[in-house]
Amino acid sequence: MHHAIPLILLSACLLGGCGSAPKVTSMERVEQLYAEGLDGAATRAADILVRTRAPGRAEAAWYGGLAAYREGNDSQARSLFKTAATSRTQQIAGGAEAMLGQLSTRRFDYAEALQHFERAWLLLRGTDQRQATLRGVAAARCSGNSQALARWEGRLKSAESAAPSTDSDEAWVLQAGAYRNRTAADTHAARLRPRATRAGVGAVTVRSRRDSGGIWWLVQCGGFASRTEASAARRSLNSDDLIVARRTP
DSSP: OOOHHHHHHHHHHHHHTTSOOOOOOHHHHHHHHHHOOHHHHHHHHHHHHHTTTTTTHHHHHHHHHHHHHHHHHHHHHHHHHHHHHHHHHHHHHHHHHHHHHHHHHHHOOOHHHHHHHHHHHHHHOOOHHHHHHHHHHHHHHHTTOOOHHHHHHHHHHHHHHTTOOOGGGGGGHHHHESSSSSHHHHHHHHHHHHHHHHHHHOOEEEEEETTTTEEEEEEEEEEESSSSHHHHHHHHTTTOOEEEEOOOO
């Protein structure tokens, strides 16, 4: 009884200022704050959920970690990504491990980075796994560990030889957005991945397309044999912000 009131007041001060009405702290709220670019508020809200061991805290920690990373607060980002790495959703846990690897690389702790990239590689699939592989190769080169480098380069070679073709068997995708800025596209992709994973519609990727004005970065997910199949997947996500589109080569 005694501890409930301070927690409510703390939530109100952190999210909306002590003079405004308190807002409910939830994973969805953290995601919204992150999407709106309110990184400080997203980080603090995620921290509340982690410290109170609230439902959805691992997923909230993912968005809070991304917000802290975007702010340049590596210490807070590391703490939140460690919680996100416990998520039962492989895409989130793997993404968190990959981000922990990047943070370790920033500190020139390549041995630790390789451990995180290893766990990320085991959890992720598709383009995300390939990105983890590329970072693993880079960390292994910097570490001077020839055995690790040979292992990661072997994985990269296997991934490239097994890359899916863009044949008509998966000619359709769901497209969530098109951006001139790669960072904006990556941010949107990170926001979409948990929804896509829960709906089981396939991996979220960022693909590039060049036109006379420069490069467009396209946020797409899944791969479908027909427009009908893609439309059914779109309905499963119950979202008006996705369109059915041809796969970008």
